[in-house]
Amino acid sequence: MNNLVFGKYIPIDSLMHRLDPRAKLIGLFLMIAAVFIPRSWIVFGVIAVFLAIGLILAKIGIKMIVQSFKPMIMMMIFLLVINSLSIRTGEVLFTIGTFNIYSDAIFNTLFVIVRLLLMISITTLLTATTKPLDLTMGIEWMLKPLEMIHFPTHEVAMMVSIALRFIPTIIEETIRIMNAQKSRGVDFENGKLTEKITAILSLIVPLFSVAFERAYELADAMEARGYVPGAERTRYHVLKFRLLDFLFIFICAAILAFSIASRFFL
Amino acid sequence: MAIRFKSLSYIYDKDMPYAHKALDDINLEIKEGIITAIIGETGSGKSTLVEHLNALLLPSEGSLEILDYNLVANQKVKFLKPLRKDVGLVFQFSEYQLFEETVLKDVAFGPLNFGFTPDEAIKRAKEALAMVKIDESLFETSPLELSGGQKRRVAIAGILACDPKIIVLDEPTAGLDPSGAKEIIGLFVGLNEKLNKTIIIVSHDNEMVYNYCEETVVLSHGQIKYHGPTLDLFADQEMLKEYDLLEPQIVTFKNMLAEKGFKISKEARTIEMVVKETVRQLKK
Numbered sequence: 001m002n003n004l005v006f007g008k009y010i011p012i013d014s015l016m017h018r019l020d021p022r023a024k025l026i027g028l029f030l031m032i033a034a035v036f037i038p039r040s041w042i043v044f045g046v047i048a049v050f051l052a053i054g055l056i057l058a059k060i061g062i063k064m065i066v067q068s069f070k071p072m073i074m075m076m077i078f079l080l081v082i083n084s085l086s087i088r089t090g091e092v093l094f095t096i097g098t099f100n101i102y103s104d105a106i107f108n109t110l111f112v113i114v115r116l117l118l119m120i121s122i123t124t125l126l127t128a129t130t131k132p133l134d135l136t137m138g139i140e141w142m143l144k145p146l147e148m149i150h151f152p153t154h155e156v157a158m159m160v161s162i163a164l165r166f167i168p169t170i171i172e173e174t175i176r177i178m179n180a181q182k183s184r185g186v187d188f189e190n191g192k193l194t195e196k197i198t199a200i201l202s203l204i205v206p207l208f209s210v211a212f213e214r215a216y217e218l219a220d221a222m223e224a225r226g227y228v229p230g231a232e233r234t235r236y237h238v239l240k241f242r243l244l245d246f247l248f249i250f251i252c253a254a255i256l257a258f259s260i261a262s263r264f265f266l
Numbered sequence: 267m268a269i270r271f272k273s274l275s276y277i278y279d280k281d282m283p284y285a286h287k288a289l290d291d292i293n294l295e296i297k298e299g300i301i302t303a304i305i306g307e308t309g310s311g312k313s314t315l316v317e318h319l320n321a322l323l324l325p326s327e328g329s330l331e332i333l334d335y336n337l338v339a340n341q342k343v344k345f346l347k348p349l350r351k352d353v354g355l356v357f358q359f360s361e362y363q364l365f366e367e368t369v370l371k372d373v374a375f376g377p378l379n380f381g382f383t384p385d386e387a388i389k390r391a392k393e394a395l396a397m398v399k400i401d402e403s404l405f406e407t408s409p410l411e412l413s414g415g416q417k418r419r420v421a422i423a424g425i426l427a428c429d430p431k432i433i434v435l436d437e438p439t440a441g442l443d444p445s446g447a448k449e450i451i452g453l454f455v456g457l458n459e460k461l462n463k464t465i466i467i468v469s470h471d472n473e474m475v476y477n478y479c480e481e482t483v484v485l486s487h488g489q490i491k492y493h494g495p496t497l498d499l500f501a502d503q504e505m506l507k508e509y510d511l512l513e514p515q516i517v518t519f520k521n522m523l524a525e526k527g528f529k530i531s532k533e534a535r536t537i538e539m540v541v542k543e544t545v546r547q548l549k550k
Binding site for chain 2: 011012061064173187202204
């Protein structure tokens with residue numbers, strides 16, 4: 001449970017951590033677009049260099065990035081197999097039994113994999129350097145225009161931030177209940193199907209009962225402090241764009257522009 | 267010697283930039299057949315220490331001998347089930363571990379996992395429930411419908427039913443009313459006296475520690491600051507100040523009596539014992 005890297009916030013201080021969450025969100029969208037447009041390895045190289053600079057500025061170790069790739073390995077193998085079976089163009093690279101593997105299959109797969117890895121790294125960079133609550137504030141700001149068609153941006157943001165706020169609590173709770181059940185002889189890793197089902201039940205039932213209890217308590221606490229859905233409210237923590245944020249967005253936009261240009265010139 | 271920690275360290279999130287050393291070179295021997303308290307401020311490593319006792323956590327460095335088992339850093343453990351049967355761990359807010367349809371089934375869950383036959387598991391469950399004074403009329407109700415104190419007692423019965431040799435309790439009385447807390451502590455003191463069980467209690471409640479625990483371990487920032495007789499620890503004003511421990515009211519009371527010329531023995535650890543000695547001296 002603790003090994004989950006993807007989407008985990010790393011509570012340290014760095015240049016990337018101090019950027020405005022809105023700037024980072026805009027940057028994320030620009031960069032993801034930049035990853036999906038090009039057909040050239042050079043552009044990937046450029047993006048990778050900027051990404052590496054970003055990771056260094058965020059003080060995120062390469063180990064963590066590699067760990068975030070782990071869940072993707074199965075998908076990559078699957079991709080490779082499907083592509084090898086379906087793409088029959090280019091030169092024959094090698095033969096397994098009587099089956100030919102073509103160069104296009106390999107290159108195509110590599111291309112998609114690099115795209116995926118870049119995308120995961122970019123997203124990890126965002127989530128590792130931005131507190132979930134700041135992220136929701138950023139998303140709320142981006143959804144603001146939707147208020148014109150009476151979309152309840154604030155309520156949605158509140159729901160999302162409550163959900164995000166309770167993820168670590170629920171993970172903690174899960175670990176605690178798992179430990180308690182392990183002490184009673186439950187084996188979560190091995191065992192027959194029926195034993196596995198009991199093991200999962202012994203975790204899910206307490207988890208639900210705690211979650212409901214928590215939800216009632218939170219609702220009471222919010223009401224006690226005068227929370228009214230939809231009411232006009234001010235913020236304790238106000239987001240402010242600074243020069244650095246504009247610079248960051250500018251760099252991301254420049255990369256996107258380069259990526260678009262590469263379709264025409266490279 | 268029931269438990270022996272040998273230069274054991276534990277590091278959370280070992281490979282992360284925010285790795286945190288929760289236990290730092292712990293050397294500790296906990297005696298068999300007595301009640302030992304583990305105290306220390308929040309975040310001092312008490313729970314981490316305790317979670318090593320039935321291999322929920324494995325040492326990052328060093329080793330831990332417990333009963334006939336030996337846990338060594340970076341070595342796979344092959345005897346998880348027998349170890350967890352012999353060392354029963356009652357967690358903080360243990361009532362959240364209840365999940366079965368009936369109270370009886372929930373208590374029998376542990377014994378069943380540890381390989382007792384269904385009949386024997388039910389028998390043990392009934393005995394354990396009797397020990398924690400849960401009435402037979404509640405055996406077939408859902409554990410989720412019980413009151414907080416009853417839930418806690420059912421959860422404790424769930425551990426007792428496995429017949430552990432060592433019982434470890436993490437804040438067993440947190441959130442209970444005073445009479446409920448006293449009852450729970452009384453239960454474990456009884457288990458220690460009658461069945462000679464080794465008991466380890468993690469607690470913030472210095473009054474309880476002074477009243478019932480023979481030895482005390484003081485943890486601070488993942489290191490052991492004191493290990494020895496509880497009475498010696500709380501008799502030493504300087505240690506109390508150094509480790510920022512609150513003096514139990516009985517000790518204050520004993521000190522005030524001493525100022526007035528009464529001679530109260532060091533061994534008087536409960537209010538009853540102190541009052542008895544005072545009355546005897548008044549009569550003279």
